[in-house]
Structure formats: C-alpha cells, structure tokens
Amino acid sequence: MPVEDKKRAAHQVLVERVLTGAGKASPEQRARAFSNAGVPAPLQALIGKVATSPAQVTDADFAAAKASGLSEDQLFELVVSAAVGQATRMYDAGLAALAEATGDERPDNAT
Amino acid sequence: MRLEILNSGYRPGTKLLFAIIRMFSGRPLPDAARLVFYRPGFYGAAAKKFTHEAMRGPSAWSVADRELMAAFVSNVNESAFCVGAHTATAGQAYQDRAKVQAVLADLESAPVEDGLRATLRMLGKLTREGKVGAKDMRDVLSAGVSPQQIEDALAVCAAFNTTGRLADAFGFQLLSPEDFDAGARYLLKRGYK
Numbered sequence: 001m002p003v004e005d006k007k008r009a010a011h012q013v014l015v016e017r018v019l020t021g022a023g024k025a026s027p028e029q030r031a032r033a034f035s036n037a038g039v040p041a042p043l044q045a046l047i048g049k050v051a052t053s054p055a056q057v058t059d060a061d062f063a064a065a066k067a068s069g070l071s072e073d074q075l076f077e078l079v080v081s082a083a084v085g086q087a088t089r090m091y092d093a094g095l096a097a098l099a100e101a102t103g104d105e106r107p108d109n110a111t
Numbered sequence: 112m113r114l115e116i117l118n119s120g121y122r123p124g125t126k127l128l129f130a131i132i133r134m135f136s137g138r139p140l141p142d143a144a145r146l147v148f149y150r151p152g153f154y155g156a157a158a159k160k161f162t163h164e165a166m167r168g169p170s171a172w173s174v175a176d177r178e179l180m181a182a183f184v185s186n187v188n189e190s191a192f193c194v195g196a197h198t199a200t201a202g203q204a205y206q207d208r209a210k211v212q213a214v215l216a217d218l219e220s221a222p223v224e225d226g227l228r229a230t231l232r233m234l235g236k237l238t239r240e241g242k243v244g245a246k247d248m249r250d251v252l253s254a255g256v257s258p259q260q261i262e263d264a265l266a267v268c269a270a271f272n273t274t275g276r277l278a279d280a281f282g283f284q285l286l287s288p289e290d291f292d293a294g295a296r297y298l299l300k301r302g303y304k
Contacts, residue, residue, distance in 0.1 A: 006168060007266040010161040017157045046280075052241075054279035055189040062113050072116045073150075080154045083276035086241075091269035093242045094233075095262065101248035102258050 011091065018077075018084050025074040025081075033078040034085030042068030043078065050082040112142055113282045117149055141294050142283035143196065143274065158273070163303040165266035172263055174299070175204035176227060179211060180267045183231050186215045187238045190275035192283040197271075199288070200295035229254035230261070234268045 019030055032038045036051040046061040065075055112118055121129070125148050132140050147155030166177050178201035185193035198215065202208035213221040218231055229251045237243045251261055277283075286294065 007161070007164045007263070010157070010164045011266065011269060014154075014157040014161050017153060021153055023153055050276050050280045054276040055191075057113075057280045057282075059113060072114045072120070076114055076116060076149070077153060079280050080277065083273050083280065084154075086276065087269045087272035090237050090241060090272055091265055094237055094248075094265040094268065097243045097245050097248045098258060098261050098265070100245035101252060104258075 011088070015084060015088055018081050023073075023077045024071060025077040029074070030077060030081040033081040034088075036082060036085060040068070043070070046075075047078065047082045050079055051086040054083070112146075112284075113280070117142075117146060117281055121145075121148055136293070138290055138293060141196070141286060141290070142281070143192065143278065143294075146277060146281065146283075159303050161266075162270045162274070165263070165270045167302040170263040171257065171260050172267075173204070175201055177263075177267050178204050178298075179214060179223075179227075180231065180234060180264055181271045182211060183214060183218075184234055184238050184268050184271045185275045187235050188272070188275045188279070190279050192278040192285055193271060193275045195285060195288075195291045196294055196298075199291040200298050203292070203295045204299060226251075226254045226256040226260075230256055230264050233261075234264060237265075237268060238272060 019034060020027055023030065025033075033043075033047050036047060039047045043065050046057065046065050049057045049061060062075065065078075066072075070078070114120075128148075129140050129145070147159050149155065166181070167174065170177065172180075178197050182194060182197035182201050185197055194215070198208075198211050201211045205211065210222060214223060214231065218228060218235070221228070223231075233243055233247050233251050236247060248261060252258070
C-alpha cells in the first residue's frame, strides 16, 4: 500500500468517527456543522467562526449556543465537526488541484 | 478551556494520569494534550493517529520541515497556541530557531530551499482562501517538489487546520516559552501518539 494511502486512510477514519460515531449531537446536526451550512441561528456565529475565522471565537459565542439548549457535550462534538469539516474541504481541494496538475484523476494511484 | 467538560469532565483514570504527569514533569499537561483525552472515541484517538501519520509517518520531508509547515499554517490562522508549540518544535528539530522565525516573518526572503518555500506558499494560500488551483500545484512541482511530497504537505496542512481551529475555539491556555520548549522536546521524542 502506498505511503500516502495511510495518511488519507487515517484522515478518513477521523471524518467517519466525527460524522457517524456514537455522540450526543445527531448525525444531522454534526453534518451541518461539518459543512458549515444550514446551521441554526443560535449556533451559526460559533460554527461559522470555527470554519472561517477561529481566532475570533469568543465566550459569548459559546454562551449563545448554550442558551439555545445545547449541552457541553453536544457543543464539543459540533465544534470538532466544524473544524474537521473545514480542514477536510481544504485537504480535498488541494488533492483535486494536484490531480489536475499531474493529469491524474486519483493521485493516490500515481505511484 | 471554554467548555467546563474539557477542564474537569475527564474520567477518574484520566484525571489520575494528568496528576501523575504533572508530578513527574513539574508541569501541567498542555490543553492540546488534554483535549485528545476527552471522549477519545469521538475525536482524540483518530485525531492522534492521523496527526502522527502526517507528522512522523514516512515522508521525503524531514520532521523539521513538517513542524515548520505546522507553524506556518498556524501563523496564517493566527492560532497563537499552535504557533508557539510548533515554532518551538521546528526550531529544536532544525537546531535553528532563527530560520523558523525568518520563515514566519517573511517567507520570500527566508533562508529555505525553493521547493520548501513554494510548498509553504501554496499551503498559505490554501489555508487563507480555502482553495488552490492546478496552477498553484504546477508552481510547486516546477520548484522540484514531487507529487508525493505535495500530498504529504497537504496532510500536515489538514492536521493543523483542524488542531488550530480547536485550539482557538476551545481557548487553549498559552504556555511560557520554557513550557513550549518542554512540549517540543516531548513531541520530537514521542510524536503525537
């Protein structure tokens, strides 16, 4: 098995755990946080910042999300989902650009 | 950290482990290390495995180069905890702190090889804009970087775009320079497992 497959396979395990593993937030809630799309209003500020400007997250963002009735465990899962989701989109975008540049549909098979 | 469960919600065995580590090292465990102990089946176990594979698994990039990429990506994200941690780790790995500082201050004039510079430039764009194109990749390839090395760099980038986001969202406590150095020695000895 090529080396890069191990890195990507390990990443895929992480994505699957976060999206479908046992958790307190529903898989639908986690999927929305992961894709930063269709997130309900009280959570939107927090999840949007985790995805696009994480250094701007504040205590107030967490307070607003908690006030909507989400538990700390649910928030833990949704913040992790948002972070893994954004990083995954970057990883996929980079691999797709590389495949295009090398004229290979699937760079993991290049070697 | 901003969620109380991440400060005090660990299982008794984990709390005992934290206390033992503190006793032997004389330092509290950094928040980056604590986080992966919280419900490890949800995030920590798989995250550690991926991060270790990206940072310490087989690659044509040295450990120092990959730690520099981690510091560079974290710097673009303004993730203070991760910049501190991986600046210290890259500096120790290269045995050259000035080189790492120069890259973070101005990539274009820093004393690094063209291939590494082109790779960091591409990772910076991907991290800033969330996307890159085939042209960006051709620029890296023409600097002498192999497709495999680009894939390896993208894995480092993915790992630290995840960790940095969590550091800032959960509010990891910054460490003193001495404690960042101690953490760096640990990461170079043991990795991310």
